Amino acid sequence: MSRPIHISIDAMGGDQGSRLVVDATLAFLQFHPDVVVTLVGDECFLKQSLPESLHADILSRVFFLHAEDTIAMAEKAGDALRSKQSSSMWRAVALVAEGHADACVSGGNTGALMAIGCKLIGTFDGVRRPAICKLIPTYSGTSLLLDLGANINCSAEQLEQFGVMGSALAQLGGVQRPSVALLNIGTERSKGSSTIQAAAEALRARDDIAFAGFIEGNDLYSGKVDVVVCDGLVGNVALKVSEGVVNLVMASLAETFRASIGRRLLGWALRPILSNWRKSFNPTRYNGAAFLGLRRTLVKSHGAADKEGFEQALNAAVGQVVARIPERIEACLERR
Known part of the structure; x- marks a missing residue:
C-alpha cells in the first residue's frame, strides 16, 4: 500500500490492562514500519505507559485519542449501544467507520464490540449479523472455524454466508480454492437438522465454493478441510473445549515430569520436542478473531491474551487490510 496502514486500538479493553496493550503495540511496531496506530483510552495514562527510551521512529507512529469511559466485560451490548458513545471501544470503532483508520482491534466485551461494529460500520447487503x-x-x-459465538440460532442462509465468507478469508493464506465443510453429527448426507441439510444444499449448488460435505467433531483438527462452518453455540463450545483439553494436557505433562528425579531428567531431555509441540498448539499463536460480514476490518483479541497474543491480533488485522478481505468477501456475496 502506498500509505501507512492505520490501526485503531481499544487500549482499555481486555482482562490484562492497558499497559499490556501498549507494550504489545510497541513491540509490534518494531517489525511493521508501514503501520501507524491510534491508542484509544485514558490519554494521560497511556502516555505515561510509554518507556522513556522509546525510539523516535516508533513514537512518531503512535497517536492517541482520549476516551473517558470503558465498557465492562459483563456489560450488556444493548446498554453499551445506548450509553457508551464516549467509551474507548466506541471511539476506536468509529475511527474505522469514519475512514480515519483501516482496522480496529479490541480485547474487550465481545457482544458490545459486535453490536457497535454493526451500528457504526454496518454489514454487507443481505448479511444480518457478522460471524466470528x-x-x-x-x-x-491450519483451518478456519466460524461462527464462534456471534450467532446462536443460525438459519440455513446464514450458514451458507459463513461458508462464502470463510472461503474468501482462507484465500488470505494462499489457498486457491478452499474446501468448506459443515460441522455435523455425521458425515452421511442424511445426517443433521433440517437447517444443516438446507445449508448443505445451498453450498453444494454454488460453483464458487468447494463444498466438501459434512465433518464430525473428531476431525475438526485433522486438516481435511480449510473452512469449518457451524452455528455460534456449537463453535464456541468446540473452541472452549479444545482450549481446555490443551491446558489439561500441558498441565498433566508438567505434573508427570515433576513426579521424580528420573522423570525430571527425562523431561529435560525431551524439552526441545515438547517446546516445539507447545509452540505449535499454543492458542496465543492463533489469537485474533475477525468479524466477517462487516464492511471494514474489526478484529477481536482474546480478553486474556498475553503480550504475544495481542501482537498476533494486530498481525491478523494488518493481514486482512493488506489482502482487502472485506472487499473480497463482498464480491463473493454478490456472486450468489
Missing part, C-alpha cells in the same frame, strides 16, 4: 472467525491448528497446518 479464527484460525485453528491442524495436523496439516
